[in-house]
Amino acid sequence: MLRYLPFLLVLALWIYAFIDCLNTPESQVRGLPKVIWVIVILLFGEVLIGPIAWLVAGKQRYPVAGGGGSTPSEWHRNHSTKWVAPDDNPEFLRSLKEENKKDEALLKDWEADLRRREEELRRKSGEASEGNNGTNGDTPPPAKDH
16 A cells, blocks of 8 residues: 555645646746646656646745745744634624614514504404494394395
8 A cells, every 4th residue: 555655645746736837827927838837747747847846936936925924834823813702802792782773673663563553453443343333343243034
């Protein structure tokens, strides 16, 4: 199984360099046009010349914006973030207050709508009881004989 490891490592580097070259914008390619770099990587990938040449000389590498190192691990070492619990975070508390105000406004709208509908039902039931030919609504109207 270990005899396949070098082949797999070469293949992995070859694939990485090829995909990296394809995804790199033309403005960041150095030395040769991007199409030539792709051909170099594909033709000389088995002997690692193409992928290593691309990684060393083919792509412009910039330090991380804001300084603090050129690799992500260096940047994280120099830029530790201070974690704040949600109940101590003023932005989170402010967002809760805003959501609470929206919910209260929605609840007031629902209550007003419910009161309006109840009032309409009372009016309709009042009109129905008045239109019952003098009956009080408790007794059913007399049955007709056929």
